[in-house]
Amino acid sequence: QVQLVQSGPELKKPGASAKVSCKAYGYIFITSGVTWVRQAPGQRPEWLGWINAYDGHTNYPQNFRGRVTITADRSTNTAYMELRNLRSDDTAVYYCAKDFDFSISNWGQGTLLTVSS
Amino acid sequence: QTVVTQEPSLTVSPGGTVTLTCASSIGAVTRDDYPNWFQQKPGQPPRSLIFTTDNRHSWTPARFSGSLLGDKAALTLSDLQPEDEAYYYCGLLLRGDWVFGGGTKLTVL
Numbered sequence: 001q002v003q004l005v006q007s008g009p010e011l012k013k014p015g016a017s018a019k020v021s022c023k024a025y026g027y028i029f030i031t032s033g034v035t036w037v038r039q040a041p042g043q044r045p046e047w048l049g050w051i052n053a054y055d056g057h058t059n060y061p062q063n064f065r066g067r068v069t070i071t072a073d074r075s076t077n078t079a080y081m082e083l084r085n086l087r088s089d090d091t092a093v094y095y096c097a098k099d100f101d102f103s104i105s106n107w108g109q110g111t112l113l114t115v116s117s
Numbered sequence: 118q119t120v121v122t123q124e125p126s127l128t129v130s131p132g133g134t135v136t137l138t139c140a141s142s143i144g145a146v147t148r149d150d151y152p153n154w155f156q157q158k159p160g161q162p163p164r165s166l167i168f169t170t171d172n173r174h175s176w177t178p179a180r181f182s183g184s185l186l187g188d189k190a191a192l193t194l195s196d197l198q199p200e201d202e203a204y205y206y207c208g209l210l211l212r213g214d215w216v217f218g219g220g221t222k223l224t225v226l
Binding site: 035037044045046047050059061062095097101102103104105106107108109110 | 151153155162163164165168169172174206208210213214215216217218219220
């Protein structure tokens with residue numbers, strides 16, 4: 001069945017970068033997109049961007065443009081989300097999800113990113 | 118800044134029916150906003166329930182249904198079970214960006 005498996009928790013200092021991976025199983029990776037969402041404790045989900053796994057086309061919201069980069073490796077069926085210049089308010093659980101044809105369907109288990117000095 | 122608004126909390130009795138709504142600060146929610154609905158329990162990732170307004174995923178119970186209600190997207194849950202107690206979020210694709218609502222805490226009591 002479809003499964004997205006994310007990398008483990010990370011602890012980073014302010015100003016550093018973090019890169020989270022998301023390996024896809026159970027479907028043909030290049031036939032779908034991957035969306036990234038984060039959720040701080042007690043907060044609503046926040047969209048970070050999306051990638052078309054076939055051609056690498058990306059779309060980012062204005063408030064993350066320039067700080068987030070999403071990539072996809074077709075040889076390993078893995079998507080990546082890199083967030084740079086980390087701040088304490090970037091502390092959140094980061095999720096990837098299969099996103100195809102305006103449907104967000106299967107979610108990864110989440111990756112806790114903690115930013116603290 | 119675009120804001121998506123949901124009821125903060127609702128309480129319903131077991132076996133009852135409840136409708137959750139999802140409004141956009143831009144204007145009326147339409148099918149072109151591709152409403153998606155998600156259920157989230159504490160400590161778990163979201164679980165997708167509904168996509169593109171009224172389509173269930175293969176794992177979504179038939180007693181969960183999506184629709185448009187007036188100028189909002191709606192999620193109706195019927196024959197409520199104790200395990201339906203959770204947060205429910207909507208997501209709208211607005212001007213090319215996914216925007217999520219603040220969530221509704223549903224209590225089944």
